[in-house]
Amino acid sequence: MAVAHSNQVWYSPYYSRPLGRFIRAEALRQLGRDEEALGWYGTLGEKYGTEFVYLAPALLRRAEIYERRGETRQSLAYYRRFIVRWQDADPEYQSLVKEVSVRVGKLAIGSR
Numbered sequence: 001m002a003v004a005h006s007n008q009v010w011y012s013p014y015y016s017r018p019l020g021r022f023i024r025a026e027a028l029r030q031l032g033r034d035e036e037a038l039g040w041y042g043t044l045g046e047k048y049g050t051e052f053v054y055l056a057p058a059l060l061r062r063a064e065i066y067e068r069r070g071e072t073r074q075s076l077a078y079y080r081r082f083i084v085r086w087q088d089a090d091p092e093y094q095s096l097v098k099e100v101s102v103r104v105g106k107l108a109i110g111s112r
Helices: 006-011 018-030 034-041 049-068 072-086 091-110
Strands: none
Touching (some): 018 049, 034 049, 049 072, 049 091, 072 091
16 A cells, blocks of 8 residues: 555545545444444544534444444534534525434433
């Protein structure tokens, strides 16, 4: 495998392969390998513009994993970050944002 210049790795969707990392995270999540999935989701979208499209979905998945594990504080933090990112999303995504907002309200009440 050829090694790309270090700047290419992070600034190129080809070299950084964000879709492949997202798919890997999704597969690991579906297999119940939560810790590994969290690690892969954590590599997406925080630093580089070419990966920005994966940030909100990765935040949502991380929230879901933490919720499933009973880690409410972590789950709420990621759900809230997702809402902030997608609060002005296109109309077809607003129902998801509302659904997550309702979930946040229920989790917040339940964690008191």
